Amino acid sequence: MLSALELEALKLSAFIAIIAVSASIIPGIIIAWIISKKNGFLASILNILVYLPLVLPPVVIGYLLLLLFSHNGVIGNFLYENFNISVNFSWKGAAIAAAVVSFPLLVRSIKLGFDTFDSKIEEAAYMNGASKIDCFFSITLPQVLPSIITGLTLAFARCLAEFGATITFVSNIPGETQTLPLALYTATQIPxxxxxxxxxxxxxxxLAFISVAIAEILAKRANKRIMGNPN
Amino acid sequence: MYQNHIKFELTQGNFNSNIDFNLSSDKIIAITGLSGSGKSTIAKVICGLISPNKGLIKINDKILYCSNSGINIAPNLRKIGMVFQEQRLFSHMTVLNNLLYGQRRNAKLNHKKLEKIIEILGIKNILERKTYNLSGGEAQRVSIGRALLSEPKILILDEPLTGLDTPRQNKILSIIKDINKKIKIPILFISHSLDEIIFIAEKIIIIEKGKVVAQGPIDEIISYKKLSYFNKGNKKSSLIKGVIIEHDKEYLSSTINIDGVLMTLKRINDKIGSNQILKIFSKDISIATEIPTNISINNILETKIKKIKIEKQKGSVDLTLSIGKQQITSEVTFRSYKKLKLNIGLQVYALIKAVSIVGK
Structure with a gap:
């Protein structure tokens, strides 16, 4: 059976990944929609910004988060002064790090869904009396659901794998920020x-195997609902 | 009677549309023209999916667009039932939920109307199916049903028969006629196929290069000179109108009077005195300078050559011949044209091999 420390790390990993991915869903869908549908200068900049965490060394992201979220940082100061929230050396910081590094994978996948979705179907919805918002929720979103599920899976898996940004940003504290990869790192440092x-x-x-398998099943189901074939 | 007025100017790239026509209610009106003439653009402008540069769109006495007063009603509030060329069903829903999509957004559920439309369309046994399993004909029937249930003031069908085989095309055409009769809704039927529009429409609007070049009831419009080029596969043909004057029980034939010229056809199942529209392919008309004898062809008409058009590339010649006040076109080879020494004004005999009845 699992030891208390292993169980703690496992729970913390899953908890942080779930929080990080849940918080990313809505901004992820909105940003994916903007960069898929808009061609302007600002949309292009947004596109590049979203993908940056994918190519930057995780330690750079961790350090940037440290600068932004410390009590002297822009965001950290705002949160501490107004809401008395401190994310340093806490699981909240670990969740922020996980969300930032996994965000590009989520957005990429959902954007692909919007790109390939035939928007002529939206015209049919308008002609049936649906407003743009109504159409987005009743037609567009259900049609891109398989892409959203795939994005969530990839992002979740990336959160579980997160190491560099987390250890730089919120350190390696058992029970607070020590996820599975960090616990493993500690174990490899002790003879x-x-x-x-x-x-x-x-x-x-x-853990990785199970989460990817569940996601695959969900994505196939969603695809079958829309296209009649699971692929 | 409600009035519908469509008038707009629109520039898209270097294509200009300048459209102006009126529609009265309760009829099937066809918009036709060659590919790229701007037919579908008209539908999109009426729907509000494209905004014109200026104009006035009035459906059912309600102004949907007016550039002078700055009115431009959003597509979803226009109450237009639109059936697109390619099927645009919602694949994540069942057939029934597709049908109800428009209904829910426009009116209270009316079970009687729902059942009536399901009945007319013959889709009762596919209601629970997902739309990706449907055949082309079934999908198009569901699209029509979905459009009708959104309580539209006009139904627009843009090439709804594309990609269907002939029996299914005929089925959809009959359904559209049925809808017009039972639901009393004006229908705008956009098609490039002459056969379809003659079968279905009471009035035709012909579009060329973004402009209305002719409009009117079918029997007025059939003499429009370029109509013969609107056929599938560019098979040239002529349309003429006539009246049935006699049925012959012994020879199983009917006689039609075309401006005083008589033609005998295979038996037509219609009343004596009824108007008929006949189609004759240009290749089915041969020319002789003397009356031939001992020949199987029944219809040998005395006529005059009114116009000669030589198609050098194809090695053929189009001859325009007069029949009463109407005209038919015969296509002969350049070789025959030379051999028979044909001239404008020459009296010849048109040997008509085949005629089909295409409408009333």
């Missing part, structure tokens, strides 16, 4: 803990 490290490796693989 004579090879077996513990291997156990953490296996837990990581199992």
């Amino acid at each position: 004579g803990t090879d077996q513990a490290a291997l156990r953490l490796v296996l837990i990581s693989i199992a």
Whole structure:
């Protein structure tokens, strides 16, 4: 069975990933829609900004978050002064780091859905009396659902794998910010803990496998609902 | 009677539309023209999917667009039932939910009307199916139903028969006629196919290069000179009108009077005195300078050559011949044209191999 420390790291990993992905859904859909449909200068800049975390070294992101969210940073100061919230050295900071690094994967996938969606169907919805907002929720969103599910899966998996930005931003505190990869890192730093490290490796693989498998099943179901074939 | 007025100017790239026509209610009106003449643009402007540069769109006495007063009603508030060329069904819903999509947004659920439309369209046994499983004909019937249930003031069908085989095309055409009769809604039927529009429409509007070049009831419009080029596969043909004057039980034939010229056809199932529109393919008319004898062809008409058009590339010649006040076109080879020494004004015999009845 799992040790108390392993269980704690596993729970924390899953919790942080779920929080990070849940918080990303709505902004992810909005930004994906903007960069898919708009061609202006601002949309192009937004497009590049969204993809930056994908190519920047995670340590750069971690350090930038540290600068922004510390009590002297722009956002950190605002949160602390107004809401008495501090994200430093806490799971909240870990969730922010996970959300930032996984965001490009979420947006990319949803954008692809909007890109390939035949917007002529929207014209048919308008002619049936649907307003633009009504059409977005009743037609567009259900039609791109498979892409949203795929995006959520990729983002969730990326959150589980997050290491560099997290350790730079919120350090490695057991029970607070020590997710599975960070616990594994700790184990590899202490002599004579090879077996513990291997156990953490296996837990990581199992968690990744299960989450991707569940997501695949969901995506196939959603596809079948729309196109009649699961692929 | 409600008035519908469509008038607009629109520039798209280097294509200019300048359209102006009136429609009275309750009829099937066809808009026809060659591909690229700007037929579909008219539908999109009426729907509000494209905004014209200026103009006035009035449907059912209600102004939907007016450039002078700055009115431009959003497409979803225009109450126009639109059936597009390609099927645009909502694939994440069942057939029934597709039908109800427009209904829910425009009126209270009216079970009687829903059942009536399902009945006319013959889609009762596919209501629970998902739309990706439907055949082309079924999908188009569902599209028509969905449009009708959104309580439209006018139904627009843009080439609704594209991609369907002939029996299914005929089925949809009959359904459209049925709808017009039972639901009393004006229908704008856009098609490039002469056969379709003659079968279905009471009035025709012909569009060329973004302009209305002719409009009127079918029997007035059939003499329009370029109508013969609107056929599938560019098979040239002529349309003429006539009246049935006699049925012959022994020979199973009917006689038609075309401005005093008589033609005998296979038996037509219609009343004596009824008007008929006949179609004759240009290749089905041969020319002789003397009356031939011992020949199977029944219809040998004495006529005059009114016009000669030589198609050098094809090696053929189009001859315009007069029949009463009407005209038919015969296509002969350049070789025959030379051999027979044909001239404008020459009296010849038109040997008509085949005639079909295409409308009333």
